[in-house]
Amino acid sequence: MSENPYVSYDARILEVKDLTPREKLFTLRFVDPEVGERFDFRPGQFVIVDLRGFGEFPISICSSPTRRGYFQLCIRKVGRMTKFIHRMKEGEVVGIRGPYGNGFPMEKMEGSNLILVAGGLGMAPLRSVLWYAIDSGKYEHIWLFYGTKAYEDILFRDEVVHLLKHGEAMNCSVKLAYEVESPSCIYLEKGFSDRVCKGVVTDLFRGEEFDVNNTYALICGPPVMYKFVIRELSDRKLSPGRIYMTLERRMRCGIGKCGHCIVGTSTSIKYVCRDGPVFTYWDALSTRGLI
Amino acid sequence: MRYIKLPAENFEEFFNSLKAWGKVYGPVKRGNIHSFQEVQRVKEMDLYYNRTMLPPKKFFVRPRDVILRLKNGKWENGVKNEPFVIFGVHSCDIHGLKILDKVYLDEPADPYYKARRESALIIGISCTPDEYCFCKSLGTDFAMDGFDLFLHELPDGWLVRVGSVRGHEIAWENEELFEEVTEEDLANFRAFEEKRAKSFKRKLSKEGLADMLDLAYNSPVWKKYADICLACGNCNMVCPTCRCYEVCDKWLNAYEAVRERRYDSCFMESHGLVAGGHNFRPTRLDRFRHRYYCKSYFDPSAGFNCVGCGRCDEFCPAGIEHVKVLDEVRGSLQ
Numbered sequence: 344m345s346e347n348p349y350v351s352y353d354a355r356i357l358e359v360k361d362l363t364p365r366e367k368l369f370t371l372r373f374v375d376p377e378v379g380e381r382f383d384f385r386p387g388q389f390v391i392v393d394l395r396g397f398g399e400f401p402i403s404i405c406s407s408p409t410r411r412g413y414f415q416l417c418i419r420k421v422g423r424m425t426k427f428i429h430r431m432k433e434g435e436v437v438g439i440r441g442p443y444g445n446g447f448p449m450e451k452m453e454g455s456n457l458i459l460v461a462g463g464l465g466m467a468p469l470r471s472v473l474w475y476a477i478d479s480g481k482y483e484h485i486w487l488f489y490g491t492k493a494y495e496d497i498l499f500r501d502e503v504v505h506l507l508k509h510g511e512a513m514n515c516s517v518k519l520a521y522e523v524e525s526p527s528c529i530y531l532e533k534g535f536s537d538r539v540c541k542g543v544v545t546d547l548f549r550g551e552e553f554d555v556n557n558t559y560a561l562i563c564g565p566p567v568m569y570k571f572v573i574r575e576l577s578d579r580k581l582s583p584g585r586i587y588m589t590l591e592r593r594m595r596c597g598i599g600k601c602g603h604c605i606v607g608t609s610t611s612i613k614y615v616c617r618d619g620p621v622f623t624y625w626d627a628l629s630t631r632g633l634i
Numbered sequence: 635m636r637y638i639k640l641p642a643e644n645f646e647e648f649f650n651s652l653k654a655w656g657k658v659y660g661p662v663k664r665g666n667i668h669s670f671q672e673v674q675r676v677k678e679m680d681l682y683y684n685r686t687m688l689p690p691k692k693f694f695v696r697p698r699d700v701i702l703r704l705k706n707g708k709w710e711n712g713v714k715n716e717p718f719v720i721f722g723v724h725s726c727d728i729h730g731l732k733i734l735d736k737v738y739l740d741e742p743a744d745p746y747y748k749a750r751r752e753s754a755l756i757i758g759i760s761c762t763p764d765e766y767c768f769c770k771s772l773g774t775d776f777a778m779d780g781f782d783l784f785l786h787e788l789p790d791g792w793l794v795r796v797g798s799v800r801g802h803e804i805a806w807e808n809e810e811l812f813e814e815v816t817e818e819d820l821a822n823f824r825a826f827e828e829k830r831a832k833s834f835k836r837k838l839s840k841e842g843l844a845d846m847l848d849l850a851y852n853s854p855v856w857k858k859y860a861d862i863c864l865a866c867g868n869c870n871m872v873c874p875t876c877r878c879y880e881v882c883d884k885w886l887n888a889y890e891a892v893r894e895r896r897y898d899s900c901f902m903e904s905h906g907l908v909a910g911g912h913n914f915r916p917t918r919l920d921r922f923r924h925r926y927y928c929k930s931y932f933d934p935s936a937g938f939n940c941v942g943c944g945r946c947d948e949f950c951p952a953g954i955e956h957v958k959v960l961d962e963v964r965g966s967l968q
């Protein structure tokens with residue numbers, strides 16, 4: 344985008360919304376309309392947020408590229424920089440550079456079923472896929488399996504509940520697993536007894552069968568989740584090439600220079616920022632240390 | 635390749651002519667350590683050195699490097715082109731730069747590295763190996779490109795290989811200092827190279843190295859050495875191909891800040907740490923093994939990520955030897 348790939352562009356915060364006590368949703372638009380016009384991304388890509396004078400951090404885009412004119416970032420308050428941005432208000436300006444990474448191969452998956460498996464904050468990048476798939480209408484059927492800690496932690500709760508109610512009309516089935524019991528959860532479970540349960544995300548696979556020749560799985564969640572979800576999918580004989588996952592690593596530059604996100608061994612080394620963050624399960628089988 | 639001869643009596647004049655290009659840095663001995671320093675005269679340099687502590691990467695990927703300056707809420711680009719000469723670079727270090735090129739010039743190119751690379755004149759020099767060198771095993775003991783001029787010592791001067799158009803132009807501008815190469819010079823050059831090839835004491839067995847290491851992921855040898863390793867990161871700092879950097883912003887005063895890059899080491903606990911406290915390489919064993927995997931990765935277009943310069947061995951306070959670790963790991967498989 345720029346001659347110097349490390350220089351960020353001004354983006355104005357249009358809206359800040361509390362999603363949970365820890366996560367906020369930032370809606371942003373580039374100040375320079377020309378930059379905004381050029382800014383095109385694929386679901387699964389990320390940007391580097393530049394808080395000038397304080398530092399940078401990578402965040403995946405959680406809005407769909409089908410919705411033009413703005414983009415959204417779901418940011419959890421976990422450290423110094425995210426704490427800083429959580430204090431920012433509508434109208435303030437941050438620096439943005441990107442988009443980076445490969446993103447999900449949406450074109451390749453057209454016409455197929457998609458199983459989105461999200462755990463906790465993993466919902467953020469998958470929300471981009473979800474709305475892209477729904478908006479474009481080019482996919483057979485979309486499942487969203489979402490595992491969350493408690494009712495209060497459900498990201499994009501309005502959208503999830505809306506899809507629980509009306510998803511079928513949009514070719515989308517949502518299933519939700521929660522770990523901590525609360526009156527709200529029990530109420531939700533009563534309303535959608537076949538789709539909401541207490542447990543972990545892998546419990547949502549129980550009783551589900553897929554057409555493995557026409558289905559892709561897309562996974563994002565905490566590191567511990569991948570192994571178990573992949574086991575469920577592999578048990579159903581879904582090919583490792585059809586399982587996509589988006590990974591997290593420490594990324595400083597975003598363009599394969601700083602070396603922090605290098606994974607693998609002597610036979611295969613990958614930069615998560617440049618070669619990923621989306622990898623297939625086959626990549627994980629052939630590159631040690633990926634998951 | 636074009637070959638010319640620089641007679642010994644013209645050496646100093648040739649060296650002085652390089653100052654027209656920019657600042658000249660050469661190997662200088664301070665205490666027991668050599669390092670590339672700015673030099674004005676030939677006699678300040680020690681051209682018979684084995685290795686400098688920091689490789690020439692320090693000119694391109696600097697230990698500390700201000701990349702951007704914040705003024706009035708906007709970043710100001712810090713890319714500068716200042717021509718300079720690095721005099722007396724060994725072939726292993728030239729290969730090291732070529733590996734860095736692969737990373738930093740790959741699209742999108744790092745503008746700071748690129749500008750420095752374009753404004754640097756690289757003058758190579760022949761060397762004799764010491765007990766740490768194993769560049770011959772990796773094929774980095776001789777540079778075919780990546781330099782402007784390469785000087786090979788002859789009994790009565792220097793055989794100069796011209797490796798670039800710019801090198802050619804420099805030779806051209808100082809035409810009167812150079813002579814044609816004679817058969818005798820070539821015979822001397824060959825004799826020196828043969829003698830040098832025989833004097834390597836250390837050998838890395840690179841046969842199937844990448845596959846072998848991959849199979850030896852759980853070898854107890856990693857643990858044995860990770861226990862000895864002090865995790866100081868010295869090997870990263872002195873390595874001509876290690877290039878991990880950390881970025882941080884620093885306020886200079888109430889209105890101005892800078893964004894600074896500095897060397898990072900994969901031996902530091904923070905290297906694989908992400909927001910929220912999860913660490914992808916939590917133990918020293920993980921980090922130790924990671925470095926060996928990174929160095930032994932073979933890129934078909936650039937070779938191994940190790941050039942056999944021997945710095946990590948010489949400057950390791952725990953006395954860990956790269957070749958020995960890899961040999962033992964290989965041994966543990968059998």
